[in-house]
Amino acid sequence: MTAGVPDAADFGTLTLAGLPIGQVDDAPPRLLRALEEAGVIAAEDTRRLRQFAARAGVRLGGDTGARVVSYYDANEARRAEELLGDLTSGRDVLVVTDAGMPGVSDPGYRLVTAAVDAGVRVTSVPGPTAVTTALVLSGLPTDRFCFEGFPPRKGLANRLADLADERRTMVFFESPHRLGATLAAMAEAFGADRRAAVCRELTKTYEEVRRGPLSDLAAWAAGEVRGEVTVVVAGADPAAAERTPADLAAAVADRESAGVPRRQAIQETARALGVPKREVYDAVHR
The missing domain is CATH 3.30.950.10 (Tetrapyrrole methylase, C-terminal domain)
Structure with a gap:
């Protein structure tokens, strides 16, 4: 490596781990091993992570213990920069959320993109998602x-x-x-x-x-x-997409001619044809 410039070979690995969305028994052996071997763990809720580890019989970081930090929406930008520093300093980082996969409506995306841009290896311990x-x-x-x-x-x-x-x-x-x-x-x-x-x-x-x-x-x-x-x-329904506004208006007109009030005719047409009521309303008034 060039003096003062970190070499990608010396970087740590960023691992995204999926936690069970319900049952602790759904946790695979690889996830439990990752939690025991991690040096740095970024968790959406550190309290819930520790509760999960206790139920699973896992010691976070094993005998040496892991540095566990919070990583949630409000601090995601600041924490991502800090965790990237850990990675480029050679430390492995494990990211978990309360349940499911990090990055799926949960923190993770910002850190992944920063790690990819920096040349850090990113991998995953796959897990369930809702x-x-x-x-x-x-x-x-x-x-x-x-x-x-x-x-x-x-x-x-x-x-x-x-x-x-x-x-x-x-x-x-x-x-x-x-x-x-x-x-x-x-x-x-x-x-x-x-x-x-x-x-x-x-x-x-x-x-x-x-x-x-x-x-x-x-x-x-x-x-x-x-x-x-x-x-x-x-x-x-693909068939519904093929119906023109004129088709919808005609269907409403047929119901009106049978004595059905317009508002009810629009509702019945929308229900019968499986299209939004607003679309039928617009077609009638167009």
């Missing part, structure tokens, strides 16, 4: 899907409108106290009859998967819902 677990339990198509993370608090209607014609199965994370409102907004944007599944407390004692039309799930979620939640929504 994304694919919920997908396979949903009963919805799994051949093509997309992950949309947490829906935004502001501009939710606009984001969902952009996804109304998405044909792949969609996977979302959501907090339990916002679930009812989000499902209602999805029913408005995607159509009340769009199939979906709400997966709660995956792999845990009180695991629950509720499947049905978005309107039914929204009504259920209007009550109290607890735990970690993942929402899976079917993609748009």
Whole structure:
């Protein structure tokens, strides 16, 4: 290496480790070994990490002990710089989150990109994620899907409108106290009859998967819902995308001619054709 310039061969390795999303018994031997051998561990919640290690019978860092630091959204930028310094100084760094894989709606991306840019080796101890677990339990198509993370608090209607014609199965994370409102907004944007599944407390004692039309799930979620939640929504029907505004307006007109009030006719048309009510409304008033 050149004097004063670190050589990539002397760098440590950044490892992203997936922790079980529920059952401690799901932890693979390689994960437990990584926790015991780590010199530096960056954890989303250090308290929960220590609780997990105690349940798994693991001593973090083994006999010498690991330096455990917090690594969460609020300190991600500052901590990433610090951890990169550890890596370029030759120390191995293990990154974990509360559950699932770092970087999937959890801290990790910023540090990975910095490490890649610096020439640091990045590897992973693969583990479960609620994304694919919920997908396979949903009963919805799994051949093509997309992950949309947490829906935004502001501009939710606009984001969902952009996804109304998405044909792949969609996977979302959501907090339990916002679930009812989000499902209602999805029913408005995607159509009340769009199939979906709400997966709660995956792999845990009180695991629950509720499947049905978005309107039914929204009504259920209007009550109290607890735990970690993942929402899976079917993609748009290709046939629905081929219908023109004139087709939608004509379908509403047929119902109106039979004596159905316009508002009800729009709702019934949206439900029958599996298209968002807003799309039918716009077609009628266009």
